[in-house]
Amino acid sequence: MFDLDAIEIFQHGYIDPSEIIFREEIQDICRGNACRAYGKTWACPPAIGGIEECRSRVNNYKNALVFFCKYELEDSYDYEGMVEAGEEFRRTCDKLWEKLEGHKNGFLLLANGGCQRCEKCTYPDSPCRMPEKLFPAFEGHGIVVAEVAKLAGINYINGKDTVTYLGMLLF
């Protein structure tokens, strides 16, 4: 449907957002601060709202492009490699967003992890500095990445010593 040439996407598929299950227990993991991003940016809970608000945000759209990128690691303990891969994935999300002129065209892009654009986020004291480039957290919405990958018919696990990051463009 979209021309994804020149964007390093490994696999993609299309789904109906109304099929996504939103799970309170995933937001419980956020509240437990498992990835240390809870309450740190405008892209994560509690800033993005509870399960019902997240469900309603996503269900405002009729279609979703689910896409992911796969990165090689030195081994399964390669934390540095995972961080670098996360940065590379965010650059890919930016390329997709720019190509589609996302904000102007009313898309919503959910991406892996919280927002790390600014050295220090303005949350919660003042508005986001770049709301036009704010990609709310995929899992922070209470969505299980593996379930969405399955709906889209794509593989979330892609072999030994690799890491996969997944995003969803709603339109």
Ligand code: SF4
């Ligand atoms: S763009 Fe900056 S201010 Fe906005 S959520 Fe990201 S880090 Fe925070």
